[in-house]
Amino acid sequence: MKHELDTLMQSADIDGLLVTGPAMHNPAMVYMIGVAHVTAGDLIKKRGAPAILFHGVMEREEAAKSGLQCVSYNKYPWAELFAAADGDLNLAMALRYQKMFAEAGISAGRIAVYGLSEVGAAISIFKYLENLMPGLELVGFTKDELLMQAQMTKDVEEVARIRHMGKITTEVVARTAEYLTTGKPVNGVMTHQDGLPLTIGEVRGKINLWLAELGAENPEATIFAIGRDAGIPHSIGSDSDLIELGKPIVYDIFPCEAGGGYFYDFTRTWCLGYAPDAVLRLYEDVLTVFKTLLRELEVGAPFKRYQVRTCELFEAMGHPTIATHPEVEEGYIHSIGHGVGINIHEKPFSGASAAGTDSLIPGTVFTIEPGLYYPSRGMGVRLEDTFYTRPDGKFEILAPYSLDLVLPVKS
Amino acid sequence: MKHELDTLMQSADIDGLLVTGPAMHNPAMVYMIGVAHVTAGDLIKKRGAPAILFHGVMEREEAAKSGLQCVSYNKYPWAELFAAADGDLNLAMALRYQKMFAEAGISAGRIAVYGLSEVGAAISIFKYLENLMPGLELVGFTKDELLMQAQMTKDVEEVARIRHMGKITTEVVARTAEYLTTGKPVNGVMTHQDGLPLTIGEVRGKINLWLAELGAENPEATIFAIGRDAGIPHSIGSDSDLIELGKPIVYDIFPCEAGGGYFYDFTRTWCLGYAPDAVLRLYEDVLTVFKTLLRELEVGAPFKRYQVRTCELFEAMGHPTIATHPEVEEGYIHSIGHGVGINIHEKPFSGASAAGTDSLIPGTVFTIEPGLYYPSRGMGVRLEDTFYTRPDGKFEILAPYSLDLVLPVKS
Numbered sequence A, B: 001m002k003h004e005l006d007t008l009m010q011s012a013d014i015d016g017l018l019v020t021g022p023a024m025h026n027p028a029m030v031y032m033i034g035v036a037h038v039t040a041g042d043l044i045k046k047r048g049a050p051a052i053l054f055h056g057v058m059e060r061e062e063a064a065k066s067g068l069q070c071v072s073y074n075k076y077p078w079a080e081l082f083a084a085a086d087g088d089l090n091l092a093m094a095l096r097y098q099k100m101f102a103e104a105g106i107s108a109g110r111i112a113v114y115g116l117s118e119v120g121a122a123i124s125i126f127k128y129l130e131n132l133m134p135g136l137e138l139v140g141f142t143k144d145e146l147l148m149q150a151q152m153t154k155d156v157e158e159v160a161r162i163r164h165m166g167k168i169t170t171e172v173v174a175r176t177a178e179y180l181t182t183g184k185p186v187n188g189v190m191t192h193q194d195g196l197p198l199t200i201g202e203v204r205g206k207i208n209l210w211l212a213e214l215g216a217e218n219p220e221a222t223i224f225a226i227g228r229d230a231g232i233p234h235s236i237g238s239d240s241d242l243i244e245l246g247k248p249i250v251y252d253i254f255p256c257e258a259g260g261g262y263f264y265d266f267t268r269t270w271c272l273g274y275a276p277d278a279v280l281r282l283y284e285d286v287l288t289v290f291k292t293l294l295r296e297l298e299v300g301a302p303f304k305r306y307q308v309r310t311c312e313l314f315e316a317m318g319h320p321t322i323a324t325h326p327e328v329e330e331g332y333i334h335s336i337g338h339g340v341g342i343n344i345h346e347k348p349f350s351g352a353s354a355a356g357t358d359s360l361i362p363g364t365v366f367t368i369e370p371g372l373y374y375p376s377r378g379m380g381v382r383l384e385d386t387f388y389t390r391p392d393g394k395f396e397i398l399a400p401y402s403l404d405l406v407l408p409v410k411s
Helices: A002-011 A027-033 A057-064 A078-084 A089-103 A119-132 A147-152 A156-182 A200-213 A227-231 A277-296 A304-316 B002-011 B027-033 B057-064 B078-084 B089-103 B119-132 B147-152 B156-182 B200-213 B227-231 B277-296 B304-316
Strands: A016-020 A041-046 A052-055 A069-072 A109-114 A116-118 A136-139 A184-186 A189-191 A223-226 A249-253 A266-272 A346-349 A365-368 A371-374 A379-382 A385-389 A395-397 B016-020 B041-046 B052-055 B069-072 B109-114 B116-118 B136-139 B184-186 B189-191 B223-226 B249-253 B266-272 B346-349 B365-368 B371-374 B379-382 B385-389 B395-397
Touching (some): A027 A116, A027 A147, A041 A089, A052 A057, A052 A089, A057 A069, A078 A089, A109 B119, A116 A119, A119 A136, A119 B119, A200 B200, A227 A379, B027 B041, B119 B136, B147 B346, B249 B379, B266 B379
Antiparallel strands (some): A184 A189, A249 A266, A385 A395, B016 B041, B041 B052, B385 B395
16 A cells, blocks of 8 residues: 555665656546546655656646645746757756656665657656766666555445456446347347448447446457457457357446546357357366366465466366466466456466465455466357455455356347 | 668667567557567668567567567576576566677677666666667667657658547547537527537537547546636636536647547647637637647748747737747647657647757648736637648648637537
């Protein structure tokens, strides 16, 4: 949680944080400043001191909503910086950073850098900055033990926001099921009232509409993939595909609060009308693993343990997995889950490179998502819910929804 | 245009391009790979050679839609990289980049880096990479003469996509006007049929819904700001504010294709029912400058010229501007326009730091957006259209729409 930041900075031998970029669709900045809509900014926090938000003068009102100490970039007149840098924009930016660090009381030390921004410009600006401030070392982390460690455990307000996104997600999923099953099948293909076939693209349009209506968005496209596409985990599906009875549909929806806030993550696999035997068997294998894992979840356990266990279970059923065949493209080919919060993928991680701190401790919110993929046989199945490790030591699905495979068609 | 890239690389003494990050909401990557939905990838282009797209194995089908040569990261087994890096994720990433550069035939030289990604991780990974490949220099640009120079001029297909976003934008604006004027004013406040007052938040909800319905999104929030908020250019408005008759509303909408593609940019200022004299005078000053600039636009002219001219015109009318008062917070306080394309703000720029190449040459798409801001007097006015400099030397508004200030109320 956020209040751990100073302690985490100390353990990581970090003297300051620099978070850069807009406060929209930029998890680190959204986390640090909350709900303000600042389109470009920098946040600097000296260890043990409150954070300062630097922002454009036109955004002073939005910046103030953060409740943080705010400083307008106007304090450092651009014309002077630009002249001092002889017209070199990146150097002018570096000169401004130098003044901003001084404002935050930082003249040297190890600074952890965060934020989603143009990496090319950042490289040049920060090379200049390290030259201007020889005592300053800019450090970057991947899946790190600092900010992402703080983000890994959620406070009550964060869980409420994720739960609310879960409600929106399952509402959209229910509307999708209703929409899919209301038309009439003709020669094995779902149609509209007017007899024209229903396409994936139309379903996707409805999903986007319902998400917007309910105050959410999907910054990456929702996965709604049928048949062979369902067998490729990250295929989002082809808009021109028709909704055929008996073909598995993998529906993976992971919306966030409008503007880029907290996420929810959810997957179901559906067959309209009926499920062919081969799909049903695949579904039952995935469901068995899903239920086994839920029974075996233990508070505080390393998340990796369940990746190992999933591979073991699927291998015993005769499916190839990445445990024994790291480059395999069919069978079980991803990790069993990940944390969910201000990032769609965050700590705890469960894959091979997960850290020792990636455990299911109280306050974590994470997915469990076993899946099997056989594109060569035109099918794939995945089931996924998002769980909360409650302070009382129970695991809770934040937005429960039926796991059924078959959606009966109404007419 | 894209076909100029090799020439531009040569002029900038650049041997290769590295574009990193997802292909959604990441302009450089979307520009290079088109419409594929790759959630994480790297693109490397050696000068004079075709680009290679590196992608996760699960995204091979989406990657293939780019039409580029595609290489799965699986070619560089992660377990081996991770072991070779002694468990250091950033070093493992750097080792993989080294192999990817080898794949693209690059062992040394100056590499321009692009893409929206986590800058902290990038800093560390690229420090390692420069140590691993001492002949390699990673270079970043801000508002640069390479990729953004290529992006500055649009081909026919790009203009068609921007024009289509313009049609969607003006359709949403028309629906907003209809929605606002259909209710009944009670004591100077617009209400719903049921007599409850209409709020900015409700209007914003409708705007988001209509955008989604029409296949667009607004990755940054639409500005819909009334009264004092209208006087702060980047205030998005307060959701709880009521729609009062006679108060100026600044409505700045800049949606892009769903998933993060081409943008359109558009602003109108409205008063419901009537305009008070002070607002009308402000509006007339802005409209006069807008029309004067349109008359004076010349193909090939440096865009800066119109910023200078705007300040001159507003100063003559008695308004403070940033030309004479760089830190001013009332009057005319931003630049007159910017290019629009795969980025909402791109070349040509018109502000003080604009480059010599920022000219209105054929193929450019840009905004003209004069505005005056007096938050202390509870008002602001801005008008904005997006223009295309056609190959025949004419300037065209890509989506024309009435500039009227007053929206008459129907009941």
